Amino acid sequence: MGSEGLRNRIGVGEPEPIIGPGHTFETVTDKISSIVLTRGTTPGWVFGFLIAFSLLMLLNLVVTLLMVKGVGIWGIRIPTAWGFAIVNFVWWIGIGHAGTLISAILLLLHQKWRTSINRFAEAMTIFAVMCAGMFPLLHMGRPWLFFYLMPYPNPMWLWPQFRSPLVWDVFAVSTYFTVSLLFWFVGMIPDLATLRDRAKNKASKIIYGMLSMGWRGSAVHWSRYETASLLLAGLATPLVVSVHTVVSFDFTIALVPGWHSTIFPPYFVAGAIYSGFAMVLTLAIPVRRIYHLEDLVTDRHLDIMAKVMLATGIIVAYGYVAETFMSFYGANEYERYMMMNRLVGPYAGLYWMLVACNIVLPQSLWSRRLRRNVAWLFFISLVVNVGMWLERFVIVVVSLSRDFVPSAWAMYYPTKWDWATYLGTFGLFFTLFYLFIRFLPMISIVEVRSLVHETNEEKTHS
Amino acid sequence: MPQIFHRSTNLIARASIFGAVVIIGALGFGLYTIALSPWYTGQHEKLQQPVPFSHRHHAGELGIDCRYCHTSVEKSSFAGVPPTQTCMTCHSQIWTNASMLEPVRASYRNDTSLEWERVNALPDFVYFDHSIHVAKGIGCTTCHGQIAEMPLTERAGTLYMSWCLDCHRQPEKYVRPKSEVFNPFYEPPSAAKQEELGKKLVAEYHIHNKQFMQSCSTCHR
Numbered sequence: 001m002g003s004e005g006l007r008n009r010i011g012v013g014e015p016e017p018i019i020g021p022g023h024t025f026e027t028v029t030d031k032i033s034s035i036v037l038t039r040g041t042t043p044g045w046v047f048g049f050l051i052a053f054s055l056l057m058l059l060n061l062v063v064t065l066l067m068v069k070g071v072g073i074w075g076i077r078i079p080t081a082w083g084f085a086i087v088n089f090v091w092w093i094g095i096g097h098a099g100t101l102i103s104a105i106l107l108l109l110h111q112k113w114r115t116s117i118n119r120f121a122e123a124m125t126i127f128a129v130m131c132a133g134m135f136p137l138l139h140m141g142r143p144w145l146f147f148y149l150m151p152y153p154n155p156m157w158l159w160p161q162f163r164s165p166l167v168w169d170v171f172a173v174s175t176y177f178t179v180s181l182l183f184w185f186v187g188m189i190p191d192l193a194t195l196r197d198r199a200k201n202k203a204s205k206i207i208y209g210m211l212s213m214g215w216r217g218s219a220v221h222w223s224r225y226e227t228a229s230l231l232l233a234g235l236a237t238p239l240v241v242s243v244h245t246v247v248s249f250d251f252t253i254a255l256v257p258g259w260h261s262t263i264f265p266p267y268f269v270a271g272a273i274y275s276g277f278a279m280v281l282t283l284a285i286p287v288r289r290i291y292h293l294e295d296l297v298t299d300r301h302l303d304i305m306a307k308v309m310l311a312t313g314i315i316v317a318y319g320y321v322a323e324t325f326m327s328f329y330g331a332n333e334y335e336r337y338m339m340m341n342r343l344v345g346p347y348a349g350l351y352w353m354l355v356a357c358n359i360v361l362p363q364s365l366w367s368r369r370l371r372r373n374v375a376w377l378f379f380i381s382l383v384v385n386v387g388m389w390l391e392r393f394v395i396v397v398v399s400l401s402r403d404f405v406p407s408a409w410a411m412y413y414p415t416k417w418d419w420a421t422y423l424g425t426f427g428l429f430f431t432l433f434y435l436f437i438r439f440l441p442m443i444s445i446v447e448v449r450s451l452v453h454e455t456n457e458e459k460t461h462s
Numbered sequence: 463m464p465q466i467f468h469r470s471t472n473l474i475a476r477a478s479i480f481g482a483v484v485i486i487g488a489l490g491f492g493l494y495t496i497a498l499s500p501w502y503t504g505q506h507e508k509l510q511q512p513v514p515f516s517h518r519h520h521a522g523e524l525g526i527d528c529r530y531c532h533t534s535v536e537k538s539s540f541a542g543v544p545p546t547q548t549c550m551t552c553h554s555q556i557w558t559n560a561s562m563l564e565p566v567r568a569s570y571r572n573d574t575s576l577e578w579e580r581v582n583a584l585p586d587f588v589y590f591d592h593s594i595h596v597a598k599g600i601g602c603t604t605c606h607g608q609i610a611e612m613p614l615t616e617r618a619g620t621l622y623m624s625w626c627l628d629c630h631r632q633p634e635k636y637v638r639p640k641s642e643v644f645n646p647f648y649e650p651p652s653a654a655k656q657e658e659l660g661k662k663l664v665a666e667y668h669i670h671n672k673q674f675m676q677s678c679s680t681c682h683r
Binding site for chain 1: 472475484490494497498539607620622623624625627
C-alpha cells in the first residue's frame with residue numbers, strides 16, 4: 001500500500017482499478033473458461049490457424065531442404081558465417097524475456113497488474129524459445145548431431161568445450177525452456193481443474209482431468225501450489241537476466257570489432273525485455289479485442305506495458321550511444337572503422353532504420369494520450385519488434401562482413417530460403433499460439449479471482 | 463458430480479513419475495551398451511575375404527616378419543597390402559595346386575589385384591600414420607590384437623576415439639622396446655614394471671606431452 005500512500009501525498013489521486021468494474025468470481029470464471037469450452041471453433045480462428053499452419057509447413061519444407069542440401073541454401077558465406085539464423089535466434093529468445101519478467105519478477109514484487117497478462121506472456125515465452133532454439137540447431141549444418149553439445153558419456157571420450165559461450169548457450173536456453181514450461185504448467189493446474197469441472201463432453205473431461213493432476217482445491221493443494229509457484233519464480237528470476245547475458249557472450253567473447261564490448265550483457269537484457277513487451281502488446285491488443293477481454297486486460301495494462309517499453313527503450317538507446325562513444329574514444333582503428341561502417345557503410349540504411357524504430361518513434365510513448373491510443377500502441381509495438389530485429393542484424397552481419405582484413409570483406413545477402421525459414425518460425429509460433437488460445441485458459445482464472453477478492457475487500461474497508 | 467477416473471489412477475500417476483525416471487535411465491544405459499557392443503562397432507567380426515588368409519599360420523606358426531608383407535609400415539602412413547607377387551614368392555613353390563589359393567594364382571595370371579576387404583578402416587577425418595606409431599615403440603599387436611592367433615583376421619579395437627585416447631592419454635602403459643615392436647608374441651611386463659619401463663621409454667622416444675597428444679589437431683588436421 002506504500003505506493004498508494006505516496007500517491008495520496010503527492011495528490012495524484014486513486015489509480016484506476018486493474019480490472020473492469022462489476023466482476024465477481026462467477027463472471028471471471030465464466031468469461032475465461034467459456035472461450036475454451038463454449039465458444040467453439042469460430043471461422044475467424046480457423047482462418048488464422050490455417051495461415052499459421054501453412055507457414056509452419058513452409059518451415060517443414062525449408063528444414064527438409066536444409067537437411068538434404070545443407071546450410072548453403074542460406075546466404076551465409078565467409079566472412080559472414082552467422083547470418084539470419086543467429087539474428088533470428090537472438091530476436092526470438094529476446095522476445096521470450098518479457099514473459100519471464102512478468103511472471104517471475106513481477107510476482108515477487110507483488111505487482112498485481114501482471115495477473116491478467118502473465119499466462120499468455122508465459123505461453124509466448126515458451127513458443128518464442130522453441131522458435132529460437134531451432135535456429136542454432138539448424139545452423140550447425142548437421143542438426144541430427146545436436147546431442148554432441150551436451151555433456152553425456154560417449155565413446156569419443158569427448159566433452160563439449162566448456163570455455164566456449166556456445167556451450168553456455170545450450171545450458172542457458174535449455175534451462176530457460178525447462179523452467180518456463182514448468183512455471184507455466186504449474187501455474188495452470190488450478191485453471192485446468194476448473195476446465196475439467198466445467199467441461200461437458202467426456203473427452204475434454206479426461207484430457208483436462210489428466211492435465212490437472214488430480215487437483216481438488218484442498219488447503220494442502222493450495223499451500224503446495226503457492227510454494228511451488230514461489231520456488232519456480234525464484235528459479236526463473238535469475239534467468240531473466242542470465243539467459244540474454246549468456247546470449248550476448250556469444251558475441252562479446254569473440255574479438256570481432258562490434259562484438260567485443262562490455263556493454264553487451266546489460267543492453268542485451270534491456271533489449272530483450274523491450275522487444276518482449278512489444279511482442280506482448282502485439283499479441284494482447286488483437287486478442288483482447290477479438291475475445292472481448294477489455295475489462296480484464298484493461299487500458300491500464302497497456303499503459304503500464306508502454307511505460308516499461310519506454311524505460312527499457314531508453315536503456316537500449318543508452319547502449320547504442322555508449323557503444324558509439326566508446327568506438328571513437330577507444331582510439332582503436334578497427335573499432336572506429338566498424339562504427340563508421342555502421343553509420344555510413346553499405347548497411348547504413350538499416351542502422352538508421354533501427355535508430356528510428358528503437359529510439360525515435362517510441363519516444364511518442366511519453367504522451368499519455370498516445371499511450372491510451374490502442375491503434376498507435378499496436379503500431380509502435382510492431383515498430384519496436386522490427387527495430388529489435390534490425391539491431392541484431394546490424395550486430396551480426398555488419399560486424400562480420402567487414403572484419404580486420406579488407407581482402408576478406410564481402411557483402412551478405414539473405415536468400416529466399418533465409419526469409420522462408422524466418423517466416424516459417426512465425427508459422428510455428430502462431431500455430432502454437434492459436435492452439436493455446438483455443439484449448440487453454442489464456443488468462444489465469446485463479447489469479448484474477450484473487451484480484452477480484454482483494455479489490456472487493458478494499459472497497460468494503462474504505 | 464461423478465468421478466472421471468477410477469481410484470487406481472492415483473497409483474498409476476505416482477508410479478509413472480518413478481517409471482519415467484527408470485525408463486529414461488534404462489534407455490540411456492541401453493543405448494550406450496549398444497554403442498559399445500561388437501554388434502554395432504563391428505569389432506571381432508570376420509569379413510568374407512577372397513582367400514581365407516591366416517595370420518596365425520603365416521605370422522604365428524611360420525614366424526614371417528610383419529614387414530615381409532606390410533612393407534611400408536615404417537616409412538609411410540599406410541602399412542601396405544602386399545601385391546600378389548609377394549604371395550607368389552612362396553606359393554609358386556609350395557601348395558601350387560591348392561584349390562584354396564586359386565584366386566591368388568588367377569590374380570597373378572591375369573594381372574588383376576586381389577580385392578581384400580578392409581578390416582581396420584578409420585574415417586577420413588582422422589589423420590593416422592603407421593610410421594610414427596612404430597617409431598615410437600607401439601607394437602603391431604597393441605592395436606591389432608593377438609594377430610598371431612587369428613586364423614581369420616578380425617578387428618581387435620572398437621576404433622572409437624576413446625580407444626585411441628586410451629593410449630594417447632597414457633602412452634607409458636603401452637610403449638615397448640624397439641626390438642619388440644614387430645614381435646607378435648610380446649608379453650608386456652607386470653603393471654609396476656611396465657610403468658617404470660614405460661616412463662623411461664616415453665622419455666627416450668621423446669613422446670610429446672599429454673596436451674599435444676590429446677590436442678584435436680594432432681589427429682584431425
